Amino acid sequence: MARHFDQSLQDVKKLLLEMGARVEIAIDKAVKSLASLHVPMAQMVCSEDQKIDELELQIDDTVAKLIATQQPVAKDLRLLIAAMKIASDMERMADLAVNIAQVTIELKENNLGLFKELEDIPRMAKITQKMVHDGINSYIDGNIELAKSLAKTDDQVDQLYFAIIKELTAYLPGSNENAEVALKLCFVARYLERIADHATNIAESIVYIETGKQADLN
């Protein structure tokens, strides 16, 4: 039997898809703006964050109305609870992308340049973007295996993070310009690492939807 509820659920999924696509773009642009010190691109990441915030509110609102009017149970209920959690995770990811974009703007404002070409940070960004992408797809398709494998990728992100921190701390002693830039890049690495953690949360939400059990995937 086709249910009105299923249509509403599709609407929630569409909103999440749009949010996910925007978050992926935000991460991509934030890191690219940093690598090229491209301020307009960084500013775009900041200004587009508002749309992502609005999407989160829209998802919360839709879910609250569905719970109030349809009294969903079982998997229907889990899908909705997870949708709210995923939206919240994505909203945080977008904020972290803004934090990265702000580093670009600060560097430029203070006339600071990168002392070397970025390698590991863009690599980290690529992996986290893929994690976000897989997270949303696993929600849409109910693909628990994809969710679990994306959570495993978080280890790669963590390894890159520690490698970056180790490399950058070499620049920290002293108070020259390089130290200041290195410190900011450490923050960027930290932001990306947090984004990957939120992607792992999404994977855990998928396991919850499909099995009804809370999972700790990392």
Next chain:
Amino acid sequence: MNQLAISVQDLNLYYGDKQALRKINMEIEEKSVTALIGPSGCGKSTFLRTLNRMNDLIPGVRIDGEIMIHNQNIYDDEVDVEMLRKQVGMVFQAPNPFPKSIYDNVAYGPRIHGIKNKSRLDEIVEKSLRGAALWDEVKDRLKDRATGLSGGQQQRLCIARALAVEPEILLMDEPTSALDPISTLKIEELVQELKKNYTIVIVTHNMQQAARISDKTAFFLNGDMIEYDNTDKLFSNPQNKQTEDYITGRFG
């Protein structure tokens, strides 16, 4: 785990050639609320009525298997069915007060069971009406006709009437389906009060009601008990696909 109030073993029920219940096994704890859910014709009301042998009254019904209450199979020949129905009371879908006064409705059962003493009857009537959360609303008009009460009050009167013979188990067959939301809420809250002293088994078509008021829920389909589990588990993460499809409204 509490003591068992009811233990059902391999219960089959046939209406003539048609099997209406298939191999039902179920244990119901004392002082708990058990909800029976399922689409119309699934056997849930039939099952409820086996618990105090109300099906005995229907011609052509055949039952095998056991229903143990206090280590006694209630289908044994020596069981006194009237005593069984005193022990296992019942409240029906539509409130069905006798065309008598409020007082006489409640005193009816105790009188049948031989209580004549006026002050003893007064005591039982007050206690039962209090137990059914109706006393404050009717204490000044106990001699009024019960049929003058509102639907919700009539249903609580029927509960008081069931309580008056001091049962251990209360069976409720869709007790709120004819009531407005406020009266429904009162009955639901009353059920929560009653379970402190009674074991309650309730048939309901309102799944949210089952979710709200019961400790355990059994899902019936086509005469089979498909799933029986803690209510929060059954409604949040049912183990059976058919249960999931039913409670999420995919069929039925």
